[in-house]
Amino acid sequence: MLKGFKMSMLSLRIRIFLSMIVLILIASILMASISIIQFKNEARDYHQERLERKETAIKEHINYVLSTTTYPLTPRNLGVIFKDKIHELAQIHSLEINIYSLNGKLLKSSKAKFSVDSVSPPIPKYILKLVQSSIEKRYVDIKNINGVKNRSSYSQIKDEKFKPLGILNIPYVEDDGFYEKELQNFLIRLGQVYAFMLVIAFALAYFLASYITQSLKTISDRLSETSLNQKNQKIVLEANSKEINLLINAYNDMVDELEKSAVKLAQSEREEAWREMAKQVAHEIKNPLTPMRLTVQSFQRKFDANDPELKQKLKDYSDTLIQQIDTMSAVASAFSNFASMPAQQNETLNVVEVVELALDIFNEDYLVFESDEKEIITKMDRTQLIRIITNLVKNAIQAIPEQQAEKKVLVSVRRHPSEVIIMVRDNGSGIENQFQDKIFEPKFTTKNSGMGLGLGIIKNIIENYKGTITFETQTGQGTTFMVALPLTSA
Template structure:
């Protein structure tokens, strides 16, 4: 599991690089192993063939001696027959020759005068049994003696009637020094070539893995940076790899489709927003029209020139109409303010002083102002700043129910790093959980009157000045709005 986890964490580039190096190492080890195996196999084949050739030559020579000897061809006479010839045979063929009787006891050896310790041992009964049961009447025994490999060939010595007279034993040491030196020389030369190959493999693997993954990295970067609300750049098809070209083409097609979808989505959202806004404005305008109509109709039915209270009735009628007209004007102004904000007239402002002045218009004695600094300078539009304060404080006042015995609104300002933090905190009814995600929606309101455009306008103003607005609220305990704006260090 741990190895699989580490492998998954490897990038594609590292996997390609490591795979190529691993293949080079494995192939080199296999080549060296096969070469050493081939060398050793050729050495065994060489010694086997050489022993067979020596054995055939010696048998022919022995047969010639047996055919020309004057001694009777018996097992007992074999020491006499080969007394003077066995050393000559051993010298000519460069091999030790031992002749045993049919029971495996040594009769004569080419070693000549030898000590007791060097007397060749008798042939084991097992070898004699194998030799006897062999179809070719020949057996080769392999042994390791003093870390040297020996091949010992056993065959029958026969008379002219092919009757076995004895057993010829030919001990043949495999002289592997030459082949071992060849192997060492080969491995030395191979290691030099292998080192060069390894360096070349590392270099090629590095550039190859980089080449393969460079376009993939470009595509990955482009995909990561792809956004729905902006123009995304395409990738030029410059790779010689068909697969990568296909991937780039697919990405470019996706960018085209994404741009088209974004355009259609933006248009649809704008149309939907304006439709919803038009419905809301129409609804708000219709609200005062009904009482206006009823007032006019009522006044028309009850109008009497001779009525002594006619002047008072006309004044009441006018006030009612003016009130409803003011309501319609308020709706139109709010819609106009939200649809097109006036151009910003930014200037350096002491936000502490501006907030204090904005709070002076409120008559509620439970509004308290706090500031850790006497002067915090920010650059923004004065009217916009006042609108932020008045809207948030007005909302806080409206959030406190009339039944609250200890109403409290705290407006505080403090400096946090390179920003000024403006907080408006109340102990009102709070914002319910289901309304928290909709609080900044343009048409959303929890009040019985108004269009719900205030916080939407405030959010737009704050973001246009590179700031941010957030809030925390707990139902039944109150709400705290926080506005963060950049300041000018003086």
């Protein structure tokens, strides 16, 4: 929409500039409009006064003819009296003259005989009434014929005793050619003057807009550079505006307060960082302990000295314990080096195999693993991948209520064009709406949904590999976590 481009989206400099230009344009339009109206009024007054002057002169001439005629002054004799004189009058005054009887019938006209109808139309009755009812016994009828204004005056012809003898009609066509030419010349000159003024206005508006907004531009640039994490410079500027000086002083005071706040914030962040580090390290150390405990308990429960696969099972149990010990070692090393927890030790591995191996520590018979392929190769840290799987599976198991009859946790691995998708789905109680925005926060935990600090940590691990973790949940039906990790070349 055109309104999408609002004035509020323009800079102050452009708005000042446009405002001044608009004012000049409005002034020029108003001046041209007033000039046109004035010229039209002058033309109207001129034609009105000219018709009155002509009418007065003709009536004086008619009165002279009436005073010198030898015919009796009666309405019947008007045609005879002006039989020859009417053409002389029309020639002297350069106007058409018509003489009507008192009832509106045409008696004599200065028109040539061939242009006068055999039966000339009488004066309309409404005009006769207006002439008779007016104080001056006169009426001017104005009509537009083919776009040209025609005036036609009607007035009574009286004898020396002011007795009405007939009606004088003087048709008058307004010729505005002179005024139209003068108006056109004036508008051309006005346009030239305003074009010159517009050029000057452009330059002046640009200069004034730049001058007014220069100080604001300095403040704006400095504000955009202001940051809590750096030493901010004050504005050393004396503007010509009291309001801008108040703004500069307010900014400088803000810089002082910001510096004090930055010192307090830095100290608080250091303290918070140590507390958070301690919590995360404690959580990461506890994380491997759970699968180690489960592995040992599983070994105790299933140990059989006569089992022909005893050596292989001992090897699997040992590998699992060693992996968890390596994880604890990586956490400790990362903490000591103040690096990310744990540090990445990328290697070429089969995601399907590592995920399946990570699930061996869980004894739940409702835990199901699926994969369309036996081998999906990528390059990443083995211990971090195991940590992702164990955290998600453990949370899925904890999300299913103990009293629930049918339990199911599905772990699937599949290949997407350029990434591997690991999905962990449970049919537990789901995540309540008020907790959905918080489950990846480091400090968030709830026993009902089984989400602890681990989700925040594995999210960081996944994002370090340019991957994503998302979830879908329905209260009372379960939750599905989806991890997408890019497939890097081996």
